[in-house]
Structures are given as structure tokens and as C-alpha cells.
Amino acid sequence: MSLRVVVVHPDLLGTYGDGGNGVVLVQRARWRGIAAELLEATSDGPLPVGDLYCLGGGEDAAQAASAERLRADAVLARAAERGSPVLAVCAGYQILGRTFPAADGRPLAGVGLLDVSTAKGTGRRAVGEILAEPLCTDLPVLTGFENHGGLTARGPNVDPLARVESGVGNGDGTDGAVSGRVVGTYLHGPVLARNPALADLLLSWATGLSLEPLDDGEEAALRDERIAAVRARHAGRWLSCLGRTARTARYVSGRS
Template sequence: MNLTLRLAHLYPEHMNVYGDRGNVIALRQRCQRRGIALEIVPVNPGDTIDWQTVDLAFFGGGQDSGQALITGDLIERQGPGLRAAIEADLVVLAICGGYQLLGHYFLTHTGERLPGLGVLDVHTIAGKQRMIGNIVIEVHLGAEPWQLVGFENHSGRTFHGPGVKSLGRVLVGYGDNGQDRKGGVIYRNTFGCYLHGALLPKNPQLTDHLIELALRRRYGSQYVLPPLPAERELAAQRAMVQRLLTR
């Protein structure tokens, strides 16, 4: 059986900081090693895309200025189709600025209120202190809990509403707002968080989880992703978690 997935990379020229493009590379590589064809479609301002044909979407982080440039296009051009696809369980990974723009709004340092897509029940308010450093989040996405590792660098403080559940509990670092130890959110098959670095190369478990969700959505809920070795990635992940938890 020839397996094919289609990934939409939202605004790659405007929303690509701190190595976020590496997430797309990790998805492509772990698909390729299993013989799964991954078509990557960049979505830039002014582009038209049929969201019903998309299996995965990635929305990276960007500066406030970059977010301001693409907000109108996101809401007016892509909004209806993307929102409907998310409600139909499109698999989405959104990091930092992309995560913020899927929420209700982002209130910037200058007091400008940038509207978001409103598909995630979160809102973001810029703070005076930047929250920078390595981060570890304990997540429960399988039979056993495990730790995501990444690097956060944000001044926005994101607060969760009742319409989302937390991706995980922050063990090291600030998390979404530096107050409640919540790190990221999950809504249907959409995952949003502040973990840069890039996230997926450091966390092959999450990479495979996203791929499997996308394949099940396209080919049926009984699909099981074949295992793939990741000894080096997991050894690096364990070493980082141990160092951060014991420092």
C-alpha cells in the first residue's frame, strides 16, 4: 500500500524563528524512512489552498511584526477552510506565534490587539519579562507519561479557557504564562505550545504521534504506525531531561 500525506506549511517566510523549520524536516524524514510520501505545500499570503486535501499543518513562530503581516490573510483567506479542517480533526502543530494566532487574540506590548483565528480557547497578553530557557513538559499521549524537551523564548503569556486541555505539566521552565505550570494545549488533533529548538527532532515520540494521527485520519482509525529506531534522539532527550531535572 502506497501511503501519502500532504502537509501545509503556513507562512514559512514570515513565521520561522529558532529553528522551527526543523519540525517540517523531522516529519519528512521520519515519513521517508517508513516509505511514506510527504508532500509539503508552503502557504504564503495570497495563496489559495483546499484544506480538505491537507493531512498535516505546521505553523511556526515569528516576531510580532511578522505576525502582524500575516494576521489578515490568516483570518480572511485561510480562516474559514482552516477552521473547518481543524474541526474535522486536521493534525496541526503550532509553535509560539503560530500558537498565539490560533487563539482568540494577542495583545502586544504597544497595546495593539491582533485578532486570532479563534479556534483555540486561549488568549495571549504580552508581558514585560521574556521567558527564556530550556523547558521540560510531562505529557500523557500514550500508555506511559514521557517528557518533551525544548527551548522557550517568549514574552507573551498565554492563558487557557475551558475549551482546551493542557498538553502537559511544566517540570522545568516557564510554560505558557509562568504562573500555572501549564505547557501547551490540545484541541482535537491540534497541538500548540512554546517549545522551539526545534521541537520534533528532539522528541521523536511526538513526531510519530502526529504522523500516526494523520495516517489514521486519512486511511482509517485502525492504522498502526510501524516502529522506527530513534536511539540517538532518545538518548539525547534522556540526557537533557536528566540534566535539567537534577541541576
């Protein structure tokens, strides 16, 4: 019996390359000798029963259409209830909450697997590299690229996935939400390609196995580069800020 990884509605939630999360999960299972198959479940058919579900980012209208279908057939909710892990990214994360905004900002009903609510932000879209320190697991720092206009408020029944070191995430200094084995996040990249430890956590939940490590040299090189790039930019900003302060201080003291 092989592990069935379901990519949910790639035709609606496939705008930002997040389908790669499914590829990463299946390959990491296979490389360990675990038979695995990738099911790309487009929105024109029923959602198949699987062992692990991935949702990705998409446009406003597509996001609403996906939520409507997921609410109607309840396959995903039942799977989550049985303990199947679910990874939801960006628009996919938003629709797993209680409410999310339509294109015009009006709240729509979400699938309700996570105690979060998303509203349209008032400022600019959050677009850029994001770095976040995981809070409820012992994963290494999470790296990704975020691109969203919504801000997500957490209710009492979820934990945040991570504390944001650089970037916006939920908008309150945290990113994502975790409830049981349902994980939401704003990180693209795809998030599992950039954070293979998170992929292995989901796989160990789905299989019940403790997984031997893989040689992740390519991923390690990518992670080092992205993390260093974000921190260097931060350091640069601090330095230029310090420089300005020093110049101002000199100017003020020179005048006095």
C-alpha cells in the first residue's frame, strides 16, 4: 500500500509553484524505500482519499471556488479528523481558517480546520523573502518567499507555526498556524523544498515511522544562501541606520 500524497486543486491553487511540495514529499518517501504516489486532484472531480494533503496559493476567485468545493464534500475535513497531515500555503492556509476575504474584501466562510481568520490588509502587499523561527516544533529556521495581501488573526485553538525574524507572515510577528497535524503558513519557495525538515515531519506524521536522514546537500546550500541573504540585508539596514544616527549626532554636537 503506497503513501498517497494529494495536491489539492492544482488548477485553482497552483499559481505560485506550491505543487512542488507534493513532489518533495513523494520523492523523500521514495528515496527511503517507502512507496508513494502523487495525486493531483483537480477541482472538476471529487477529492480523493489520501494520507497527506497539500494546498497552495492562488488568485482570489480561484481561492473562493476551492473553499466552496472543500466545504461541500468535506473529504479534507474528515481526513484531518482521522489524523492525516495537511500542509496549507498562502491562499490554501487562508481558506482552511474560519473566514477569508473575497476579492472585494467581504468575508467568506472557510473550511474551518484552523482557528484563524484572515482579513484584507490595509497597507501594501507583503512581498519578499521571509525568515521565521519555529515555535512549536524543533525544526531549524524556516525560509521562504511570501506574497499576500491578507493578515491572519489566530484564535485560541491554534499555535503559531513560527516567530517572524524578517518579513510579515500573519502580520502580528508570527507566521502560520498549527492545530494537531494541520499546518498553515505563508511561505512559498516551495516551503518544503527550502525546509526539508518540515517535509520529513509531515512524512513521519503520515507514516508513523521515524525516518532516517537523507543527504540534503543541495537543500543545505540553498538554505544557507537564502538565510545569509536575508540577514545580510538586515545588517545592511542596521548599519546604514546607525550611520545616519552617528552623522546626525555629529551634526547636532558640532552645532552646539
